[in-house]
Amino acid sequence: MKPKLKLTYESELKIAFLLLLLFLVLINFGTLYLLKVTKASLSKEFDQKLTTVGNSVKTLFKELQPADETALRKALIELTFKSEVEQIDVLDFGLQYLNPRILFSTDLNDPAVIKKISEQISPSDWERLRKGTPVYSKLIKEKLVPGQNQETYYKYYFYPFNINNQNHFVIAALKNRAGNLAALEKLSKLEFFFGGLGIFLALIATFWIISATLKPYREIKHKASEAQLILGESSANEIDSVVKTFQKTIDELKHKEEILRELYQSTSEKAQNLSRLNDYILDSMSSGVIICDREGKISRLNQAAEEILDLKSASSINSHYKKILGQENPLAHLIDKTLAEEKVVKNLDLEVGRPNGEKVYLSASSSLIKDDQGQLVGEGLLFSDISDIKKLQEEINFKEKMAALGEMSAGLAHQLRNSMGSIIGFTNLLKKVLKDDSGNSEIIQHIVTESLVMEQLLAKFLNFTKPLDLALEMVNLKEIINESFHQTSEYTKRKDIFLATPAPEEANFVMADKLLVKQCFQNLFQNAFEAMPNGGKLQVSIDEEKDFLKVEVSDQGVGIPSEILDKIFNPFFTTKETGTGLGLSLVKKIVNLHQGKIKAQSQTGHGTKFIIHWPKEPGTQPAAVDSKEKVYYLNA
């Protein structure tokens, strides 16, 4: 294959512009040539016309002798009109050319005609005329009408001929208008000047355009080579090389853009995942979280906060915290203070009202949210519901008070019991001394009886307050229930109450202190007997519930009025004349020691039901571990 001529981009551009310049020059020369040809043809026509006229003048002079002046004049004037020649003069120069004689002139008005004509003939022209060659004068500019500004160009045509005498050298000077020729000549000069100027300017413009057009290309090429991006190609293919280089750069940029897009996508996915994780963490927290910006607009409120404060998060977002929490809400005050003073608060106990009027106890901490520059952008509030802890705390406080009271009471009861023993001893002695005094012995017997009642009360009280150690063993609840019922029946000497136990045999075993369990049921049955003075059914059921045995003791007795139902487990609470009010307290204490639970349900006039959840096995940590607590734990 024939190798293809490879040109650089620069060379191609230069050649293109030079060709353009050449084209301009050719056009210019073409125009000049056209003008030249036109001028030549016009001159030729002009010449031919004047030659014809010259010949006519010559013929006339030959035919009509100059002597016949009138006829000659007439003929020549006719010729002037016919041939449209401006003026015809026939001059006789004799043998000298310096002093011509006018033989004839159609321009009678111009006396200086000879001088004017002579001036048009140069010595060289004269020589040529002498040799018989017609001669043209130069273009003469003259006023069309003397005294007026209108001007035109003329030209003389000198035509030499002889008439008769060889000593006469005659010239016919034909003056004719040459405006067209003058215009053409002027046009040629202008065309030459402006054409030349145009070519010169075009040359400058070409160089300027080439350098301006190549400037960015050269810069790109320079930068590319500076950045060592140009691929190893031949210089003839530089433009391809630059284009390829930039194509490569564009491809690389596209590739990098793709990587950036992927990076952005993965980053935004990560951000979304992080935000979802944040949401998940916030919503799975049991503590409430409220986040608001510097202006106090809530940006986040988690589920726990909604539940604790009984709010709706959807309507809270983007609202001001004061609008959502209320102006007087202590949490609002805390946010206020933190934002205003830029000081955080830790574990502050607050009592906060909910929209439904309930109160919750919160432990709240505030924190400041700052940007990278350390500027405050918002605040976070973390709070947990400590209502249960608060309640427990109150219960503990109450129990501590009761324990202290129990300690005091136990000490007092012990002293009273000792004194009571002395009183009974001395009273019995007095009874023996006053054996015969029947009047006083009855009084003494009353003292003894009342003292014994009091002594029993004190014994029971001391029994209640004494430490209880659990001696755990496998206990058949049903067996104990039966035994307790019979003992209560024996003790109260009542046969009008019967026991119904629908529970299955196999589900009755628990790890418990047998004696205490018996004591527990004896007290419950004693109360049931007392509540049913006219007899009735005492029903005990045992059911298994997970790790517990649920024991229900129901009687058909008088029932307990609802207003005292929550007091029956309090020590010393009794509605009975001879009651101590310690029976149910002891029952609750025993059940709690086994880590069980007891509650009562009752309907006045229909009966009472005690429900005990008795653990199959008490937990590892007994309810009371401390001996002091065991002794004085009155309201267990």
Ligand SMILES: Nc1ncnc2c1ncn2[C@@H]1O[C@H](COP(=O)(O)OP(=O)(O)OP(=O)(O)O)[C@@H](O)[C@H]1O
């Ligand atoms: N089964 C029951 N039916 C109706 N009232 C009951 C029943 N059991 C308890 N009560 C009420 O609860 C009160 C407290 O009972 P608790 O056994 O503690 O004391 P008490 O029976 O009054 O006195 P004590 O047990 O020392 O004889 C009773 O006075 C009684 O009013």
Ligand SMILES: [Mg+2]
């Ligand atoms: Mg009782």
